[in-house]
Every structure is written in structure tokens, then in C-alpha cells.
Amino acid sequence: MRDLKAAPQRGLLIVNPKASTGSRRRTRWVVKKLDTVLDLTVEKTDGRGHGEELARRGADAGYDVVLSLGGDGTVNEVVNGLVADGRTAEEAPVFAPIPAGSTNVFARALGLPWDRRRASTAIVSALSDTPRTRTVSLGRAQGEGIDRLFTFCAGLGWDASIIQKVESYRKKRNLGAHYARAVMAELTEHGVEGDSIKVALSTGEEVESMGMVVVQNCAPWTYLGALPVNLNARASFNAGLDVLILRKLGLSDAALTAASLLVGRDGPDGKHAVTHHDLSRIRLRASLSQAFQLDGDYLGERTELELSSVPKALRVAC
Numbered sequence: 269m270r271d272l273k274a275a276p277q278r279g280l281l282i283v284n285p286k287a288s289t290g291s292r293r294r295t296r297w298v299v300k301k302l303d304t305v306l307d308l309t310v311e312k313t314d315g316r317g318h319g320e321e322l323a324r325r326g327a328d329a330g331y332d333v334v335l336s337l338g339g340d341g342t343v344n345e346v347v348n349g350l351v352a353d354g355r356t357a358e359e360a361p362v363f364a365p366i367p368a369g370s371t372n373v374f375a376r377a378l379g380l381p382w383d384r385r386r387a388s389t390a391i392v393s394a395l396s397d398t399p400r401t402r403t404v405s406l407g408r409a410q411g412e413g414i415d416r417l418f419t420f421c422a423g424l425g426w427d428a429s430i431i432q433k434v435e436s437y438r439k440k441r442n443l444g445a446h447y448a449r450a451v452m453a454e455l456t457e458h459g460v461e462g463d464s465i466k467v468a469l470s471t472g473e474e475v476e477s478m479g480m481v482v483v484q485n486c487a488p489w490t491y492l493g494a495l496p497v498n499l500n501a502r503a504s505f506n507a508g509l510d511v512l513i514l515r516k517l518g519l520s521d522a523a524l525t526a527a528s529l530l531v532g533r534d535g536p537d538g539k540h541a542v543t544h545h546d547l548s549r550i551r552l553r554a555s556l557s558q559a560f561q562l563d564g565d566y567l568g569e570r571t572e573l574e575l576s577s578v579p580k581a582l583r584v585a586c
């Protein structure tokens with residue numbers, strides 16, 4: 269086990285220069301701040317997958333702390349690189365996410381401020397005199413050519429189709445309006461008829477979803493601006509996975525339920541949607557291939573997936 273040593277620890281900052289709220293000036297500010305407590309190396313990502321490769325190399329090279337400066341896509345890549353090759357939380361470097369995306373769900377779920385300056389200050393304080401870390405769970409998605417960890421959520425069906433649409437709109441500002449537009453577009457395109465997704469829980473229960481299954485490793489599922497969207501409000505880094513299963517989509521009021529869940533107005537009502545808490549495993553089998561998302565990134569279509577909880581998988585400074 270590699271303990272946090274007295275400063276300066278060796279730190280690697282992985283920067284996504286294309287992250288939606290990043291800039292060279294902001295990166296310089298963060299680097300200067302981190303330099304006060306870390307013997308810091310800075311690396312920039314040059315495209316998809318590079319963050320994972322840099323983090324894996326950083327873990328192999330024995331860095332004490334690896335930080336990301338980017339959005340949740342970069343967080344996902346860096347985390348997958350850090351715990352690659354079966355590294356335990358004790359063997360991997362401590363991780364810290366500095367927000368530079370538009371939503372930054374993982375960092376905010378850890379209690380870090382959205383503002384990167386305030387988040388950097390909190391992380392510097394966590395890494396200073398009395399190193400402060402916590403160990404969090406991760407989720408793992410396996411099946412049909414995928415084996416990846418997720419930090420906050422995975423979804424099959426409607427929510428992933430909506431994320432695909434929001435990504436295609438490309439403009440990152442006014443995310444709330446983009447979500448609302450995507451929900452309406454999804455309703456217009458597919459109506460209220462969802463495809464069947466069979467959900468087998470580690471408790472032995474089996475439930476059928478008509479159109480949407482959202483799995484969370486922590487709460488909230490996402491934010492619309494400052495508003496947390498809590499599909500599974502009890503989800504926690506200290507427990508297994510939580511799941512929301514949309515049960516019926518055959519009626520217009522069910523479509524409204526789905527829409528209001530996705531834009532964060534209401535929690536599940538038990539009739540149209542149910543939730544299950546603290547599960548070690550969830551198996552999904554869809555009648556037709558469905559849109560799939562991991563940590564808010566659309567990853568194509570899948571019919572069969574297994575999602576499992578990896579307890580105490582990663583140490584974070586926050």
C-alpha cells in the first residue's frame with residue numbers, strides 16, 4: 269500500500285485541452301495552485317482514449333496523485349487507466365477531478381464545487397498537511413465488446429438516446445434547454461412505445477422495463493445547471509448500485525412521467541417507475557438493441573449487459 273507522504277508528493281495532471289469550459293489561462297491557474305503542494309507533471313490529451321493511456325502510465329510510473337482537468341469523459345478515461353490491470357485502491361494513485369466540463373457530475377457528487385478554482389483549492393487542502401482521502405465504489409459494465417468502469421451512471425434505452433441527441437446538438441451552453449428539446453424529439457420520434465428490457469437483479473428479482481433502465485453508483489444522476497436530477501436519490505459511493513426501471517410506456521401519462529423524470533421534476537412514482545437500492549449486480553437483456561450510455565457518454569447500441577458494483581475501488585482527494 270502506498271500512503272500519502274508529506275508534501276511534495278509526485279503529481280500528474282492530465283488536461284483535456286478541448287474540454288468545454290477549459291482554457292489555457294485557466295489551466296495555468298490550476299497548475300500554479302497545484303504546484304504549491306505537488307511535484308507536478310502536466311500532460312495534455314490529444315484525443316479519445318489518450319487520458320486512459322496517460323493515467324495507466326502514471327500509475328505504472330508510481331505517481332502518488334493523478335488529477336484530471338476536464339469533464340466527465342476525461343474523468344472516466346483517467347479512472348479506467350488508474351485501476352487497469354486489476355490495481356486495487358491501495359495500489360493505484362490517489363485521484364482528484366478538477367472540473368472543466370459542462371456538468372462535472374462526478375466531482376460535484378464528491379462534494380467539490382463546480383467552479384474549478386474553488387475545487388482546486390479544496391483539493392490542494394485535501395492534499396496538504398493532513399492528507400484527506402476517501403475510498404469510493406465504482407461500477408463496471410461488461411458485455412458485447414465492452415468492459416469499462418463507470419464513476420456515476422450507466423443507462424440503456426431512453427436516457428442514452430436522449431444523451432446521444434444532446435451530444436449531436438453539440439452546443440454545450442444551456443444544457444437544460446437541450447435536454448428538454450431532446451426529450452421532446454425522442455417522444456416525437458418513438459412515441460410512447462418503449463422496447464422490452466428484462467432486468468435481473470442480484471437479489472433474484474426480475475423486472476421488465478419498457479424503454480429505460482438507469483443504473484447509478486452515486487447520486488445525483490446528472491445536473492441541469494444547479495439542479496440535481498435524482499432518479500435514484502439513495503445511490504451512494506458507500507453502497508452497491510441503484511437502479512431505476514421505467515415499467516410502462518404505453519400510455520401518454522407514462523410518457524409524461526418519463527419526460528418529467530428526465531428533466532428532473534419528479535422522482536419515480538412506483539407505478540410507472542421503480543427503484544432498487546444497493547445491488548451487487550444487474551443483468552439487462554433487451555428485445556431489440558438499445559442506446560447505451562456510460563458516465564453520460566453515448567457508446568452505441570447494446571442488447572445484453574451486466575453491470576456490477578466494485579466496492580472501495582478508488583481513493584479520491586476531495
Ligand SMILES: Nc1ncnc2c1ncn2[C@@H]1O[C@H](COP(=O)(O)OP(=O)(O)OP(=O)(O)O)[C@@H](O)[C@H]1O
Pocket residue numbers: 284285286287288289313314315316317318319337338339340341342343345368369370371372440
Ligand atoms: N485533444 C482532444 N481533442 C478532442 N477530443 C479530446 C481531446 N482530448 C480528449 N478528448 C475527448 O473529449 C471527450 C470529452 O471530454 P470531457 O468530458 O473532458 O469534456 P466535455 O465534453 O467538455 O465534458 P462535458 O460532456 O461534461 O461537457 C472525451 O471523451 C475525451 O476522450
